[in-house]
């Protein structure tokens with residue numbers, strides 16, 4: 001699929017917030033509630049932004065910026081920059097090509113895409129189109145046999161890592177989504193889960209098969225034994241959990257509150273990141289997501305202990321607004337903003353970014 005020219009995007013669209021406004025005009029009301037909404041009163045959703053806004057940067061002058069670059073090594077691979085695409089479900093809600101367009105846009109910007117368990121396109125098709133080997137986000141399913149087969153498919157399709165999401169054994173109560181009566185439209189489904197034995201429908205929460213089959217640390221150890229891929233835990237917010245994850249031998253951690261979509265009133269990921277960095281003390285790489293909308297946010301996350309960041313909703317805004325071109329443009333804006341922020345804080349490389357980038361750390 002050829003990438004349409006950037007000229008299809010109005011010239012006044014210059015920031016990720018501009019993309020959000022453009023996407024809003026193009027996405028049906030209830031799908032917009034699914035994309036944008038958070039759990040409960042959306043306090044955590046809001047906090048993910050507010051916490052970044054509170055942090056201030058300290059500019060540095062007259063430093064040597066020659067040879068500046070954003071390269072990093074992660075899990076034995078080299079990446080051009082630390083802006084990764086977070087796993088998000090059902091891209092075909094936002095563009096007819098769905099994940100086929102997303103992977104193309106990410107590839108143009110040399111960005112690593114994490115493909116959701118609930119993607120609407122076969123996982124093999126997505127990885128075939130990627131120039132950077134993608135990561136696969138896994139929800140451990142009640143049908144463990146199916147889960148094991150899925151991991152084998154992911155390995156065979158050339159994925160570079162497994163990101164196991166552990167903060168959502170059940171859906172958060174997303175009132176905005178409920179009020180909008182969001183339902184998946186016909187024709188959009190989690191195609192990679194076809195053939196799986198699903199749980200019988202149940203009333204309530206406690207005492208239902210959903211909780212009886214929810215994964216535990218033991219299941220995660222089993223999962224690690226199935227694969228040679230690096231296994232990364234996504235959805236860690238508590239320093240003690242981070243310490244356990246590092247001690248158990250997980251390859252990495254994504255500090256995340258699922259974009260404020262699971263448990264409301266938990267802290268912003270950027271707020272707990274320093275404590276988690278302290279708890280794991282460099283034993284494993286850390287990623288973070290939630291609320292990244294500017295290159296300055298990326299820099300703040302790197303300063304507070306992240307090796308890389310993930311971006312969720314803005315990529316879907318780009319996709320809804322302009323397909324693959326929109327995805328590429330969103331990532332380009334963010335990457336350019338990061339480079340400017342690094343230059344103006346006197347940091348030519350990611351390894352030169354430390355806590356002193358933050359004013360009054």
Ligand SMILES: Cc1cc2nc3c(=O)[nH]c(=O)nc-3n(C[C@H](O)[C@H](O)[C@H](O)COP(=O)(O)O)c2cc1C
Nearest residue numbers: 035086087088089116165258259290291311312313
């Ligand atoms: C529409 C939508 C769907 C999502 N689907 C998934 C998913 O399938 N698996 C997952 O681990 N996280 C999922 N997430 C959470 C993201 O991976 C990520 O944690 C979050 O979007 C980051 O916050 P941000 O949107 O502010 O960047 C989803 C988020 C959104 C907005």
Ligand SMILES: CC(C)CC(=O)C(=O)O
Nearest residue numbers: 088089118168171258261
């Ligand atoms: C299919 C859902 C479980 C995807 C998800 O994690 C989300 O919507 O936040």
